[in-house]
Amino acid sequence: MSLPELGRLGFGAAGIGNLFRAMDDDVAAATVGAAWDAGIRYFDTAPHYGLGLSERRLGAVLAGKPRGDFVISTKVGRILEPAANPQGARDTEGFDVPADTVRRWDPSEAGIRRSIEDSLERLGLDRIDIAYLHDPDVYDLEAGINQALPALEKLREEGLVGAIGVGANSADALRECVQAADLDLIMLAGRYTLLEQPAAADLLPLCAERGVGVANCGVYNSGLLARAEVRGDAHYNYAPAPAYILERARALASCCAxxxxxxxxxxxxxAAKNPVVRTVVVGAGTPEQIRQTAHRMAEPVPAELWEAMAARGLLAEDLVRG
Structure with missing residues (x-):
């Protein structure tokens, strides 16, 4: 199918699902509103994000917008089921929410259909534009490829979703999925960034060959590249950054300066330079963060910067051409 226009910058809604810390409903709504005001029209969420909280908050804001004016994606693979929580336990997978629900991996066609139906109810919307299989490599990549992807292809044929794809942190897993199914899009997390580009070797050329678009996310590598100066306590891949990674990030920052x-x-x-990249998806915890991100995406960056990075061995020569 022909993918809808996503825009150069998309909004990732994990943060409004209370990723790492709680957020007030009003702040969450204001953050989504600031993304809209900044011209962002592509919004990505998932049941995993805050055990459905992200979908509910995002849908509440977008329900007041013209449905034809935005694109929304969510994810399948993890079913949410009610859980007894008499002790008031909190979620253990990174979201500051009550553990009143459990995630269950279900790549079957019935599971995929149920996931879409549940997401539509939480979002309060009439349709989902893009459905991604979420992190199949974390659970069972073979089952994801053999069960979930054919189910998604069937749902697309039926018109229940507009486009289909896979979202993962692993470039190798995504490559297998692109080879195995007729995908429209992949969501690539952290594997094509200014710091590292393992997806450039095989995955992105394969996507170009097969006409698969890329939504590039995780482009700050867990916050390592999110500040002008690289701090010693910065994280990389959700853990404290090792010394050699800090050294590389500081060399990039110095060249930028x-x-x-x-x-x-x-x-x-x-992250947006490769022609196969359709959008760069970035989250935010406050309205000001998303406004600043939109401003950064619009700032002029001289081509000489990329050339200098290549000359210093910080980027491969073939990556500096956009």
Whole structure:
């Protein structure tokens, strides 16, 4: 199918699902509203994000917008089921929400259909534009490929979803999925960034060959590239960054500074340079964060910066051409 226009910048809604810390409903709504005001029209969520909280909050804001004016994606693979929680336990998978629901992996056609139906109810919307299979490599990649992807293809044929794809942190897993199914899009997390580009070797050329678009996310590598100066306590892949990673990030930041560009601005814009990338998806915890991100994406970045990085061995020569 022909993918809808996603825009250069998309909004990732994990943060409004209370990722790592609680957020008030009003702040969540204001953050989504700020993304809209900044011109963002592609919004990505998932049942996994806050055990459905992200979908509910996002849907509540978008329900007041013209349905034809935005694109929304959510994910399948994890079914949410009620759980007894008499002790008031909190979620153990990174979201500051009550553990009143449990995630259950279900790649079957029935599970995929139920996931879509549940998401539509939480979102309060009439349709989902893009459905991604979420993290199949975390559970069972073979079952994801053999069960979930054919089910998604069937749902697309029936018109229940507009486009289908896979979202994962692993470039190798995504490559297997692109080879195995007729996908429209992949969501690539952290594997094509200013810091590292393992997806450039095989995955992105394969996507170009098969006409599969890429939604690039995780472009700050767990926050490592999110500040102009790289801090010693920065994280990489959700853990404290090792010394060699900090050294590389600081070399990138130093090169950026010589051209009057801040590291996060370069990280954002590099992530969009490859022609197969349809959008760069970034989350936010406050309205100001998403406004700043939109500003960074619009700032001019001189081509000489990429050339300098290539000359210093910080980027491969063939990656500096957009």
């Amino acid at each position: 010589e051209f009057g560009v801040e590291l996060p601005t370069a990280a954002l814009q590099f």
